[in-house]
Amino acid sequence: MAHNNRLFWLKLRTFMFGHPLATNYAEHTRVGVLGGIPIFGSDIISSEGYAPDEILYILLLAGAVGYAYVLQVSIVIILLLASIIMVYRKAIQKYPQGGGSYTIAKAYLGESFGLIAASSLTLDYVLTVAVSVSSAIDNLTGVLPWLAAPDHKVIADCLVILFMAWINLRGLRESARLFSVPVYLYISVLVLLVGTGVVEIMFHGVNPVKTTRIVEPALSGMTWFLFARAVAGGTTALTGIEAVSNGVTAFKAPSQKRAIRTLLVLGAVVAVGLSGLVYLAGSYHLVPSANNTILNQLGLLVFGRTVLYFVLIGSAAAILVIAANTPFAGLPILLSLMARDGYAPRYFKNLGDRLVYSVGIWTLMLVSLFLILIFHGDTHLMLPLYAIGVLLSFSLTGIGLARHTQREKEGTKWRSDLAVFAFGGILSFLVFVVFITTKFTQGAWIVLVILPILFLIFRTICCVYRGEMAEIQVTPAVMEDFRLHVAKVKRRRAHVEVSEYRNKIIVPVYDLNVVVLKALKYAYSLTPLVTAVHVGSDPDRVNKLLRHWAENHMEIPLEIVDSPYRATVHDFLGYLDKVEKKGKYDTITVAIPELVPQKMWHNILHNQTGQLIKLMLLLRKSILVTSVPYHPLPKESQAVNLNLPKPGLGR
Incomplete structure (x- = not known):
């Protein structure tokens, strides 16, 4: 009887998660550029869809004159994106084991800044899951009205998170296969939307019939602070770009080259998509609203109620769900690196049956479910916290590499590298300050509370491990x-x-x-x-x-x-x-x-x-x-040197 029960649970486990994979099979589970884009790029690709709304929400406070600045705002964001890509390209070249912001900040700015970067990324990854899933369910309420009920929405959010965790527990290749079709379909339709819209304007101009009403200004003209707020709002299009540098080890050999190619492709997709959407929205003088997004309005204007329009909206809703996959791929890898350094519990570095860091996946799932329950799945309550953490990690990475470049002065192009890294780091920090300032009363203050708590948790774990290591x-x-x-x-x-x-x-x-x-x-x-x-x-x-x-x-x-x-x-x-x-x-x-x-x-x-x-x-x-x-001896009877080497602990 016991043997039969054991056999039943073994079959059930295999059915749910697949057959266990041997360690020497690891290379076969890794992905190439085509697989890396849906796994590590779904977050940033989905973000560009609602970034134009965030930009126009701010610019239109100055009235119709705000439309004149949409391209300038998008240019600043694209410049920031380019500098961030250059920063993470360098990070991938120097640290093939991954780690991104955490590794760079720790190496070039010190342990404390490394933990700040890790805390920021951890918070951003968790919020990305909660916000993406909640936003996706919000978009589906028009098609399925019964989801609008708070209890139904919370249940739907939780089911989607459970589904995402299950897919990722089955392995990287499984999630890449499943998510590739909707991600590439969305990219294709988005490029077609932008291309068709731009060509139509070039040859036929803007149809006055399609132009919406003129917005009444809430402020007296455009100001630098308003412009900075619009840039800060548009940086939501950049969330998730750091995931590639965290997950270098998930790519097939040569992993660094494939990771860099993936990063460059994602940068190009975001630059084209964001600039195109913003340009079209400004040309048509579109006004975003909670019930009618810029993407939806452009879809109707360019495609009409055709099959392409419904494909665009359907794939946009799907990719919002898939955006939650980026944290499920990125955070477990980040926690595994931190565990190797002694800043996270050691079991986070252990590979599961399917050669993924399963403990990190389970942890992210549980914390995300907790957030959904606490905020009742309300996207607007969580959105002010979104993207703040990643901006801080961008800043630390850029400043860290700039400091390293200034010290080492490697190669003949070190001055240009220094300028790029410093630009990305400083601009990211300024946008972070604007974000905190403008969103403080809307909930951004919570970030200023959670980040120090995460920092203290990681530091405390490190102190405990080092104390035990010194003792044994x-x-x-x-x-x-x-x-x-x-x-x-x-x-x-x-x-x-x-x-x-x-x-x-x-x-x-x-x-x-x-x-x-x-x-x-x-x-x-x-x-x-x-x-x-x-x-x-x-x-x-x-x-x-x-x-x-x-x-x-x-x-x-x-x-x-x-x-x-x-x-x-x-x-x-x-x-x-x-x-x-x-x-x-x-x-x-x-x-x-x-x-x-x-x-x-x-x-x-x-x-x-x-x-x-x-x-x-x-x-x-x-x-x-x-x-x-x-x-171990009591602390008062031992002199623990926290800088001692780190021999391994027993499991």
Whole structure:
């Protein structure tokens, strides 16, 4: 019965998420330029659809004179876009492992600025999911009126987020296949809309019948501040551009070249789409409204109520949903990089069954659902928070690269690079300030509260990890004590044959540290039949452990259990099955090294693999399990150097 239940759940899991993929299959799961555009570009491509509305909402405060400035605003935004693309192109070239704003700011401005960039991107990714999904459902209320009810809208938002998480848990290639058609269909229809509209104006001019009413001015003419506000509103078209630099490792080799090509293609699409839409909107003197967007008005003017119009509106609604895919691709990669640096819980760096960072995907899903419930799926409540974080990360990236360029002065074009990076960084920061100032009372103040909280969370996690690492690192004194212990036990057993021992002890290890040495000392005191076992899913980690084992002349044998599917617990239990089948031992004991954190909440920073092994072994009658806890010294009795190197922690 138990076997049948296990088989049923295995089949259900495979049906939902697909067959697990081996680590050496990673290259086959990566994407090229055509796959990278829908995965990493859906957010920025969808954003250009409503950026003209945000620009005109502000410019029309000056009345009809505002139409004269739409092109100037779009030119400033495109210049900013070009500088940002140059910034991230450089970031991709210098950091092939990805990381974008976080990596650049941390490397060239310092740890604190790196964490500010990471906090900004994290906030922006989460808000992108909530805002994109909520906006997409809003657009569907015209077709499905029952979605307008608040409860129905919240349920629909949550179902869409669950769907997006499920698709991404199935892998990058799965999401690329599914989202490619609507994304490329939207791009094609948008280019056709802009091209047809521009050609019509060039040959026939603007039809006065199509011109809307003149807007009554709310202010006395155009001002620099109003112009800056319009630029700030239009920068919503730039959200998501940083995702490509975060996800370089998701591209096929040569990953850097493919990532740069994807970035350039996305930049060209946004530049053409945004400038074209703004130009047409200004020429026709269109007025945006909540129930009639600029894109919808242009679709009716250029295409009429034809098939192309309905394809445009349908694909626009679809891509708003798909825009939520960019954070599901970008945030897990960002968190994995932060986890490797010790600023996020270590389990964020572990690949799931389908070679994606599944813990990051689950986390983003849960936080996004929480936001939808808190704001009741109201797009207008969340929109003022949108794009603020990404502007700050743009600024830090540009300023960081400008500082690095000024210091190093590499190549003959360093002055032009410096100008581009500084322009992008400074302009992004000015737009960020305008955004915060103008949207402060509308909810932007929440960003100024959340960003410091995220910063403190990341910094606290880092301090906890560094403190634990300093406590458990192997020093020469600790290693000498271990050797003396082994030698003492050997002398005690000098007249006893090893064959007389029938009790076997297995110690699972992840790295060589004080916690593991304590478990090995305990095990070796009981029997010479001790084996350290490492379940190897990461070749780099395996090589590092083997090197440490050899350098310290460990007399206790180390066995490596291959884990191609990264199923640590499953493969460890499989190893125990093989040992048990040999029938050479009266008892088999698993001694699990455990670091006992000083504070209970520190447990959430560890993935509790040891606890899961103990739980699974409770069902095995012939296997004994014991924990060997290690309690770090109180902080007041240890001098922790926070700049110590970072040896690995046990899982």
